[in-house]
Amino acid sequence: MTTNDTTTSSVSALGLECRGLALSFGSVRALDGFNLTLTAGEAVGIVGRNGAGKSTLFRAIIGAESLERGTILSTTPTLTRLPLLARTGFVPDTLSAYDWMRVGESIAYVAALQPNFDAAWSRELQALLELDLDVRVRDLSRGMQARLAFVLGLSHKPDLVLLDEPLLGVDAVTHDAVLEMLARMRATHPCTMLIASHQLGDLARLTDRVVFMDRGRDVISINTDELASGSTRLIVRGLSLEWKPNFDRVHFRRQDGACVLTLQGDVEPAIKAILANEPSARFERVALSINEACADRLRAMEDRS
Amino acid sequence: MMQFQSQTPTQSPFTALLRKDIRLASQLMLPALGIVAALAVFVAVLPLLGLDAMRSFNVKQETALLQRLEILFPILLGMAIVVPGWIAVTLTFGDAQRRGSTLVSMLPVASRTKWISKLIVAIACTMLFTAFTISAAYANPGPEAFIFNNIAWALGIGVAVQLLGMCSGFATAAFTRSTVAAYVLAVGLPIAALLTIVALDWLVGRSAYFLFTTSTAAIRVELGIDFDESPTFRNWVRAHEDLRQIVCLVTLLLCALFCAWRGRGRVAGHGDSTRGSRRTLAWCIATILFAVLIVNSIMTVQISSYYSKLTTELRKQGEHEAQAQLKSTAELVDESRDFTRQFRNTQQCEQIFLYDYMAFRSTTSDTSFHPYRPDEPARGSLLDYYALARRYETRPEEVIDAYRAIMHDSVGRELDQRFYAAENIGPEAVIAVALRALVDAPTPCEQLLATEELGARIDLEQMGLEMVRQMAGVRISFSDLPPFAFRETDMQIPTCGYRARAIVLVTALRRHCASAPPRAYAMTEALAEFGIDDATLDKCRAILEAPLPVSWEPLERKAAESGYVVKRLSQLKDCHDCNGSAFFKPAETDPAYLIADR
Numbered sequence: 057m058t059t060n061d062t063t064t065s066s067v068s069a070l071g072l073e074c075r076g077l078a079l080s081f082g083s084v085r086a087l088d089g090f091n092l093t094l095t096a097g098e099a100v101g102i103v104g105r106n107g108a109g110k111s112t113l114f115r116a117i118i119g120a121e122s123l124e125r126g127t128i129l130s131t132t133p134t135l136t137r138l139p140l141l142a143r144t145g146f147v148p149d150t151l152s153a154y155d156w157m158r159v160g161e162s163i164a165y166v167a168a169l170q171p172n173f174d175a176a177w178s179r180e181l182q183a184l185l186e187l188d189l190d191v192r193v194r195d196l197s198r199g200m201q202a203r204l205a206f207v208l209g210l211s212h213k214p215d216l217v218l219l220d221e222p223l224l225g226v227d228a229v230t231h232d233a234v235l236e237m238l239a240r241m242r243a244t245h246p247c248t249m250l251i252a253s254h255q256l257g258d259l260a261r262l263t264d265r266v267v268f269m270d271r272g273r274d275v276i277s278i279n280t281d282e283l284a285s286g287s288t289r290l291i292v293r294g295l296s297l298e299w300k301p302n303f304d305r306v307h308f309r310r311q312d313g314a315c316v317l318t319l320q321g322d323v324e325p326a327i328k329a330i331l332a333n334e335p336s337a338r339f340e341r342v343a344l345s346i347n348e349a350c351a352d353r354l355r356a357m358e359d360r361s
Numbered sequence: 362m363m364q365f366q367s368q369t370p371t372q373s374p375f376t377a378l379l380r381k382d383i384r385l386a387s388q389l390m391l392p393a394l395g396i397v398a399a400l401a402v403f404v405a406v407l408p409l410l411g412l413d414a415m416r417s418f419n420v421k422q423e424t425a426l427l428q429r430l431e432i433l434f435p436i437l438l439g440m441a442i443v444v445p446g447w448i449a450v451t452l453t454f455g456d457a458q459r460r461g462s463t464l465v466s467m468l469p470v471a472s473r474t475k476w477i478s479k480l481i482v483a484i485a486c487t488m489l490f491t492a493f494t495i496s497a498a499y500a501n502p503g504p505e506a507f508i509f510n511n512i513a514w515a516l517g518i519g520v521a522v523q524l525l526g527m528c529s530g531f532a533t534a535a536f537t538r539s540t541v542a543a544y545v546l547a548v549g550l551p552i553a554a555l556l557t558i559v560a561l562d563w564l565v566g567r568s569a570y571f572l573f574t575t576s577t578a579a580i581r582v583e584l585g586i587d588f589d590e591s592p593t594f595r596n597w598v599r600a601h602e603d604l605r606q607i608v609c610l611v612t613l614l615l616c617a618l619f620c621a622w623r624g625r626g627r628v629a630g631h632g633d634s635t636r637g638s639r640r641t642l643a644w645c646i647a648t649i650l651f652a653v654l655i656v657n658s659i660m661t662v663q664i665s666s667y668y669s670k671l672t673t674e675l676r677k678q679g680e681h682e683a684q685a686q687l688k689s690t691a692e693l694v695d696e697s698r699d700f701t702r703q704f705r706n707t708q709q710c711e712q713i714f715l716y717d718y719m720a721f722r723s724t725t726s727d728t729s730f731h732p733y734r735p736d737e738p739a740r741g742s743l744l745d746y747y748a749l750a751r752r753y754e755t756r757p758e759e760v761i762d763a764y765r766a767i768m769h770d771s772v773g774r775e776l777d778q779r780f781y782a783a784e785n786i787g788p789e790a791v792i793a794v795a796l797r798a799l800v801d802a803p804t805p806c807e808q809l810l811a812t813e814e815l816g817a818r819i820d821l822e823q824m825g826l827e828m829v830r831q832m833a834g835v836r837i838s839f840s841d842l843p844p845f846a847f848r849e850t851d852m853q854i855p856t857c858g859y860r861a862r863a864i865v866l867v868t869a870l871r872r873h874c875a876s877a878p879p880r881a882y883a884m885t886e887a888l889a890e891f892g893i894d895d896a897t898l899d900k901c902r903a904i905l906e907a908p909l910p911v912s913w914e915p916l917e918r919k920a921a922e923s924g925y926v927v928k929r930l931s932q933l934k935d936c937h938d939c940n941g942s943a944f945f946k947p948a949e950t951d952p953a954y955l956i957a958d959r
Binding site: 115118119120138139141142144146148151152153154155156164165166167168169170171193208209 | 371372373374376377378381384459460461462463464466467468469470471
């Protein structure tokens with residue numbers, strides 16, 4: 057057995073460095089030179105469209121997928137695969153647990169194989185998530201499956217937490233409770249988090265920065281505060297077809313003959329700059345939520361690629 | 362509610378893995394065991410279904426339950442061969458199939474540990490079905506079943522096949538991510554291999570049969586080719602395992618090529634070490650198959666020598682046939698007299714009597730007791746015989762006349778040779794020659810040979826049955842004969858038995874043939890050819906009545922030289938020295954057989 061070198065209790069968060077990850081499924085390139093550096097204790101969100109390669113990234117980190125190229129290394133300290141797994145908690149988007157087992161049996165199975173399993177913390181999680189230990193896994197609802205996935209993935213108080221769309225199908229009350237739990241866990245137990253989610257509000261609440269991912273590549277990394285601060289969509293009509301913005305911090309695309317600009321912060325300098333060149337331009341302002349702002353960024357990324 | 366309040370580890374990691382893998386295997390094992398149980402129940406209740414049902418399974422009424430389990434052997438054998446591969450596939454893909462693959466990946470357990478657990482479970486399942494199969498095979502063993510070599514070979518081959526299946530099953534993950542595809546591979550590959558074997562076997566068999574039909578009977582025998590029992594190509598293939606190896610080679614080559622082709626791609630969904638070990642496993646299988654291919658190729662070089670031998674024999678036969686056409690029929694008959702038969706030496710009478718002595722022994726390997734002519738080895742050849750057969754097709758009268766000349770040549774030919782010639786004409790001729798020899802016999806040995814030939818025409822085993830026997834061409838029903846019964850002790854001595862039956866035959870001929878009824882035409886003609894009438898038959902009967910002129914002194918000397926002890930010599934002497942009528946039980950025998958009452 058290999059548990060001897062994995063039984064050391066974690067005392068600090070782990071850093072992680074992914075360099076040039078590449079992986080294909082047939083003709084589909086799931087990861088294409090992806091780079092990411094997580095400093096110890098940092099919480100990072102991953103945002104991308106469906107099929108961007110987020111789940112593949114998580115599976116590559118835990119070793120469930122074999123990379124064609126690239127390296128994944130833990131930093132502070134440097135660990136080999138098994139010790140890294142002993143200090144890593146993964147909550148997949150779809151529950152992975154044997155369907156014939158009862159909930160309690162699944163947790164006991166993980167307890168047997170996970171050397172850092174914390175029984176007290178696990179019971180706390182079970183109580184918080186109101187799990188019925190006697191129900192068979194195959195009979196769990198989508199929401200209950202998500203709750204069990206949290207217990208299986210986090211019962212050993214991991215130093216590196218990987219969450220891949222963890223709250224799909226979870227009701228609003230549980231959703232809040234889980235976010236609360238994660239925040240509390242991070243506060244009491246320093247850990248590094250990597251969270252993939254389409255719920256930008258969740259990311260804004262949990263993460264320090266967000267990495268945008270497109271077709272297996274990391275495109276841009278933005279601080280969450282910046283992402284959450286007011287973004288404005290400016291729809292400009294009356295511009296020539298050749299017009300392009302010549303100022304920073306803007307995402308630009310054309311739609312129905314108009315130019316759609318997504319800007320962060322004050323939009324007045326941008327309006328003045330446009331009017332200086334195109335006096336007949338007409339403007340329409342739309343205040344964006346963080347989700348809309350992200351969607352615009354993603355569309356812009358697609359357009360560029 | 363079940364109690365899982367504390368999930369502190371209560372089992373070791375390896376135990377947890379084993380329990381999980383056992384549960385994975387159970388999804389295949391439970392149905393398989395269910396089938397076995399259902400079949401066992403069927404065998405148990407088989408007697409309740411009636412005798413016809415039992416007979417259809419070749420089961421006797423008195424067979425015990427455990428012994429009846431033998432009929433499950435083919436099914437259990439098939440399952441024992443198939444299960445290892447399927448179990449391996451089930452264990453390999455079970456985690457993903459039962460939604461646990463990611464869970465397995467995210468837990469800090471070495472790949473080696475996971476696969477050891479799966480291997481232990483796979484071996485246990487395999488051994489369970491192996492045990493079932495062996496139990497069924499030896500539930501009702503014959504005396505030959507416990508020969509050590511048989512058991513060792515069967516177990517060795519069986520285990521090798523199972524290991525190959527298991528390795529293939531585990532290796533399927535190197536070729537496909539799909540569970541369905543893996544099962545298709547695990548099931549489809551053996552079926553494809555089987556179909557390939559059958560197809561190639563058929564093709565090879567057809568080729569062999571074509572060669573067989575183009576060769577002559579002589580060549581077939583010379584080469585030991587035998588389609589005679591069942592004239593199908595499969596017999597030939599069965600008799601020539603070397604060709605079978607070619608079939609196996611091609612199959613193995615196809616398997617190896619398949620492995621090589623499929624193993625070239627990368628394996629997604631598994632760690633580097635897992636992928637590497639699986640690919641290594643796949644390549645190991647391919648390498649083993651390739652090595653077997655090379656070895657078998659070397660072994661099958663002899664096939665070419667077989668075909669060159671066939672060509673040589675064809676040429677030899679052609680030349681021989683051309684020479685045979687130049688010979689006269691008498692020469693051909695003489696040269697092809699018999700290429701296997703050794704004729705008995707009528708000059709050494711005592712050796713013939715030693716047959717009686719040897720009848721009391723279970724076996725003998727002393728060839729000096731064989732009453733054959735040491736100075737006349739088997740002569741002629743099958744090619745001569747075949748040439749004579751061709752001559753008979755075109756000029757049968759010449760061949761018959763040649764045989765007839767030998768049959769009548771009482772001066773230049775030994776009696777045994779004359780019998781052989783008569784056999785080629787017909788059984789009536791043999792009887793006629795024997796009767797004439799009995800009357801004219803110049804030596805005791807010739808008298809004994811003639812008696813033996815006459816006695817051999819009646820099958821004692823059929824005595825007492827109400828049936829019509831074809832007796833030397835004369836359709837005589839035993840029910841038509843006057844009743845008779847032999848003394849059983851005399852019948853244990855071959856010479857005395859022949860003498861007693863010869864008396865029955867002569868009596869039957871006296872009643873049915875001497876008066877020449879129409880239905881006995883062939884026999885009557887044969888008797889007339891050798892001048893045998895009622896008086897001759899009476900004389901024959903009188904000769905058979907008299908004790909055989911045996912000189913016991915050489916016999917006893919020969920037996921003493923050979924170290925044998927004639928325990929029942931007195932019984933032999935009593936048998937040979939008594940009158941022919943004494944062989945019959947007077948109370949149950951018609952007076953027609955008894956000289957004293959005539």
